[in-house]
Amino acid sequence: MQEEHKKVDINSKEFKTELEKTRVFADKAREKMSFFPNPIDSENERIYVGLTNNKLTKGKRYCPCFMVEGETKEEKKAANNRICP
Numbered sequence: 001m002q003e004e005h006k007k008v009d010i011n012s013k014e015f016k017t018e019l020e021k022t023r024v025f026a027d028k029a030r031e032k033m034s035f036f037p038n039p040i041d042s043e044n045e046r047i048y049v050g051l052t053n054n055k056l057t058k059g060k061r062y063c064p065c066f067m068v069e070g071e072t073k074e075e076k077k078a079a080n081n082r083i084c085p
Contacts, residue, residue: 006057015052022052022061 008015026048030037038044050064062068062081069079 008053008056010049010053015056018056019048019052022048022055025061026051 026044029035038047047064051061054060054062054064054068058068058076059073060076062076066082068076068081070076070081
């Protein structure tokens, strides 16, 4: 049975609130891992939006650069899906 895809309105209050949490998460992760942000701000924003979308639709900030495999929590974990960063 295929998982139903939740639609997300990127202009909604819910999305904007979660997007701000994602930015804070990314900043803390970069600092902890001594990473530097991409010098192209639009690329960073694209990643933040993708992480936020995955958080709201799939429950975790899965890396938006890769497809999330599996339908259940267990299948997703077994598929070794990438969680950013």
